[in-house]
Amino acid sequence: MISNSSSHRVLMLWVFIYILVGFYILECQARGVGDLNSENVIEDDTVEYLKSYGEKMKSYMNLSVAPCDDFYEYACGNWKNVRPDRFQPNHKRNNLLDIVYTLINEGEKLLTSTQLAQALNVSTELQIAQQFYNTCLSAPAFPLPAADPAYVELIKSIGGFPAVEGAAWNASRFSWFNMSAHLTNFGVKGLINEDNLPQYPFTPFFELPELGFDHIVQTDNIANSTSRAYKLNEKRMKSYLQPYNLTEDKISEVIAGVFDFWRDALAVADRFEGDNEKCIEISENENLPKYHQWESYYEIAWNGKNFSNVGGTDGYCDYYYEQLEKVCSKHPEAVANYLAMLLLYRMDAKLKEEKYHKDYCYSVVQSGFSYVLNKLYMAHFKDRTRSEVASIVQELRNTQKKALEKVEWLDPETRQEAQLKESTIEPVIGSYKNEEVSTRLIQEIHSLDLENASFPQRLIQQRKLLTRLRRFNGFHSEPNDTKPLELLLGMQVNAFYYNLDNSIYVMAGILHPPVYHPDWPNSLKFGTLGYLVGHELTHGFDTVGSKYDSEGEKRNWWSKKSRGVFEERATCFVDHYDRYLIPEINQKINGKGTQDENIADSGGLQGALDAYRNHMKQLKNRSEVDNETLESEQMPGLDLSPEQIFYLGFAQLWCADYEQEHYWEELTNEHTIDKYRVLGAVSNNYDFSQVYNCPSGSPMHSQAHSCRIW
Known part of the structure; x- marks a missing residue:
C-alpha cells in the first residue's frame, strides 16, 4: 500500500530524472563509441559545432571560483545569466530541463508532418x-x-464559487471532498x-496535499503577510x-x-511533521x-x-482526513x-x-497529444x-560487473546473486513498444x-483526456500487464531503471545536448549520458533496488x-547530505x-568515469587509432x-x-536540490579531487573517508 512519499518511491520502482516531453530528430552521424575507427578526420562543420559548444560550456562557468572550493559555482555560476529567455512554467529552470525549448522548436515541425502521418495512419489524429x-x-x-463562461459553468457544476456566486451558493449542499474528487478528473x-x-x-494512491499556488505554503512561510510565499x-x-469585478x-x-x-490545515499536518508515515502510525x-x-x-x-x-488504514492517512474534515467544516x-481557484490555476498558462x-x-x-506525436517522432x-547509445550502456554495465566482482564486503553467495541480477538487466534504447496499446491510446483523441x-x-x-490516459491501465490492464504507459513514450527526456523487469530505459528524447550529441568527444558523452546511465543502473542496487532480484521479484x-x-555505507550518504543547509530558505x-x-x-558518476577510462x-590498444583521434577528447576553447x-x-x-519557491517545492522531492x-x-x-588537484582539506576534498557503496 502507498502511505507516504518514501513508500511511494518504494513502489514506483523506477527513478525519474525529469519527465519532459519534446522532439528532436537525430540527423547527425554518430562518432565515438563503436565508430572511432572509421573517423580520423573531423569535418569542418563538426569542428565549428564543437568550437561553438565549447564556448557555450565556458559561458556557463564562473572562472573566478576555484573548482576545489565550489565546483557547482565554478561549472554553473554564470548559467542563469546566459540562458535563453523562454517560457518558464512555475518550476525552476535548469540546463537539463531546458532541453524542452529546443524540442519545442522542432516539435512544431511535427504538427505539419502530414505525409508521415498519412503513412503511419494517424492523419485524423x-x-x-x-x-x-x-x-x-x-x-x-x-x-x-478566469471569468470565461466555460470555467464558470464547470466550477458551479462541481461545487461552486461562493466568492462569485454570493448568496446563491449554498453551504449546506457543498462537499469539500466531492469537489476535490471532481478536481482529480482534471488533473x-x-x-x-x-x-x-x-x-x-x-x-490510485494518495499523498498528503501540498497547499498553495505559485508557492507551497507551510506554517512558517506564511506566518506574516510580507513573506514571498504570502505575496x-x-x-x-x-x-x-x-x-x-x-x-x-x-x-x-x-x-x-x-x-x-x-x-488550520497546516496545523493538522504539523502534528506529524507532514510525514505521512507518522500520520498513518497515529491512525x-x-x-x-x-x-x-x-x-x-x-x-x-x-x-x-x-x-x-x-x-484501510495502511492505504492513506485516515487521521489527516478526519481532522481535515473538521477544518473544512469550519471554513466551507x-x-x-x-x-x-485551483481549477483555474490548472487551466492557466501562467x-x-x-x-x-x-x-x-x-x-x-505535446502533453495532450503525446502518443500520436510520439509515433511520428520515433519514425525518425x-x-x-541507438547503436552508439547501446554501446555506452554496455560500457557502463561492464564497469558495474567489475565493481561487483571486486567489492570486498560482499560474501560469495550475495555476490553471486548480485552478479546474476546484473547479467540479466535488459536495456531498452528509444522506448518500449506495444503497438496495440499505443494505438488504443492514440484513438482516445476521438473522445x-x-x-x-x-x-x-x-x-x-x-485536461480530462490527460487524466483518462493516466488512469488507462487502471481501467484496462490485465494481471499479466506490468508495463506503465510512460515506457511507450520515447519523446520524453528521461532515463530510468525499472525493478519489476530488471531493465534500464534510455528514452529517445533525452539524446540531446546537454545530455548527448553524436559529435561530442567521449569525455563529454561519458560525463553526461554515461553518468545518467550509470545513475539508473545503480538504482538496481540502491536501498530499494537491492530488495528485488534478477527476476524482478x-x-x-x-x-x-x-x-x-x-x-552502514548507505547511512553515510544520509549523514553527508543532512549537513547541507539551503540558506535561501534556512x-x-x-x-x-x-x-x-x-x-x-555517486555510483553513476564513478561508474561513468571508470567506463570512460x-x-x-x-x-589506445588499437593500432588503427592515431594520436589525432585521442587528442579529440578535448573541447575547443576549454x-x-x-x-x-x-x-x-x-x-x-x-x-x-x-527562486525561493522552487526550493520549497523541491525540499520534499526524492532528488537533492541541483547544487547540492x-x-x-x-x-x-576521490578521483575528482585527483583530476582537479584538490588539496586535502579543501571544500571538495574535505573528508578522509568519503561515502561509497560500490
Whole structure:
C-alpha cells in the first residue's frame, strides 16, 4: 500500500530524472563509441559545432571560483545569466530541463508532418492536434480569462464559487471532498492528491496535499503577510478574482479566508511533521476506521470502480482526513473558493508575457497529444544513434560487473546473486513498444468533442483526456500487464531503471545536448549520458533496488552480514547530505528522503568515469587509432583535460536558476536540490579531487573517508 512519499518511491520502482516531453530528430552521424575507427578526420562543420559548444560550456562557468572550493559555482555560476529567455512554467529552470525549448522548436515541425502521418495512419489524429494548436494560438492566454463562461459553468457544476456566486451558493449542499474528487478528473492535485502505481492493477494512491499556488505554503512561510510565499499566492488569487469585478474589500476578504483555512490545515499536518508515515502510525495506534468518504471518490473519479488492495488504514492517512474534515467544516466558503481557484490555476498558462504564448501552445499540444506525436517522432529515431547509445550502456554495465566482482564486503553467495541480477538487466534504447496499446491510446483523441468549441472548452476536455490516459491501465490492464504507459513514450527526456523487469530505459528524447550529441568527444558523452546511465543502473542496487532480484521479484537475497555493511555505507550518504543547509530558505537537505538518488548519483558518476577510462584504454590498444583521434577528447576553447571535461559535463547538467519557491517545492522531492546534487557527488568522489588537484582539506576534498557503496 502507498502511505507516504518514501513508500511511494518504494513502489514506483523506477527513478525519474525529469519527465519532459519534446522532439528532436537525430540527423547527425554518430562518432565515438563503436565508430572511432572509421573517423580520423573531423569535418569542418563538426569542428565549428564543437568550437561553438565549447564556448557555450565556458559561458556557463564562473572562472573566478576555484573548482576545489565550489565546483557547482565554478561549472554553473554564470548559467542563469546566459540562458535563453523562454517560457518558464512555475518550476525552476535548469540546463537539463531546458532541453524542452529546443524540442519545442522542432516539435512544431511535427504538427505539419502530414505525409508521415498519412503513412503511419494517424492523419485524423494529427489534424485534431493541429486544430487544437491553432485555436490555442488565437485564444487569449495572458492573463487567463478566469471569468470565461466555460470555467464558470464547470466550477458551479462541481461545487461552486461562493466568492462569485454570493448568496446563491449554498453551504449546506457543498462537499469539500466531492469537489476535490471532481478536481482529480482534471488533473488537479488539491485536497485529494492522487497518483497511480506503475504496476498491476495500477491503483490510485494518495499523498498528503501540498497547499498553495505559485508557492507551497507551510506554517512558517506564511506566518506574516510580507513573506514571498504570502505575496505570490495573494497575487495569484487576486488575478483570478478581479475578472469577476469583485470589490477590493471582497477580494481581500476572500484571500484572507483562504489563508486562514491553510493555517488550520497546516496545523493538522504539523502534528506529524507532514510525514505521512507518522500520520498513518497515529491512525493505526488510535485504531481509526477507514475514512468514510473514499467510496464517494471512487464513484466520482473511477466511475464506481474500486480497488481491493487500496483502502484501510495502511492505504492513506485516515487521521489527516478526519481532522481535515473538521477544518473544512469550519471554513466551507474558503475551501470552495480555494478549490475553484485551483481549477483555474490548472487551466492557466501562467504566462509572464504574451511573447511566450507560442511556446505554451505547443507544450499544451505535446502533453495532450503525446502518443500520436510520439509515433511520428520515433519514425525518425536512427538505428545508428541507438547503436552508439547501446554501446555506452554496455560500457557502463561492464564497469558495474567489475565493481561487483571486486567489492570486498560482499560474501560469495550475495555476490553471486548480485552478479546474476546484473547479467540479466535488459536495456531498452528509444522506448518500449506495444503497438496495440499505443494505438488504443492514440484513438482516445476521438473522445474529444471540439466542434465549434472555444479554447477554454477545448482545454477542459484536454485536461480530462490527460487524466483518462493516466488512469488507462487502471481501467484496462490485465494481471499479466506490468508495463506503465510512460515506457511507450520515447519523446520524453528521461532515463530510468525499472525493478519489476530488471531493465534500464534510455528514452529517445533525452539524446540531446546537454545530455548527448553524436559529435561530442567521449569525455563529454561519458560525463553526461554515461553518468545518467550509470545513475539508473545503480538504482538496481540502491536501498530499494537491492530488495528485488534478477527476476524482478521482491526477495531478500542478501546475507545478514553483507546487508549490514550495505546499510552502514548507505547511512553515510544520509549523514553527508543532512549537513547541507539551503540558506535561501534556512532549511537542510533531507538526507534520508534523498538517500537513493544520492547513492545513484555517486555510483553513476564513478561508474561513468571508470567506463570512460576503460574505453580509452581499449582505444589506445588499437593500432588503427592515431594520436589525432585521442587528442579529440578535448573541447575547443576549454583549457581542460578530457577527464576535467568529463566532470564539467556532469555538473553542467544541473546548472539551475531557483527562486525561493522552487526550493520549497523541491525540499520534499526524492532528488537533492541541483547544487547540492553536484557538490555531494564530487565531494564523495576521490578521483575528482585527483583530476582537479584538490588539496586535502579543501571544500571538495574535505573528508578522509568519503561515502561509497560500490
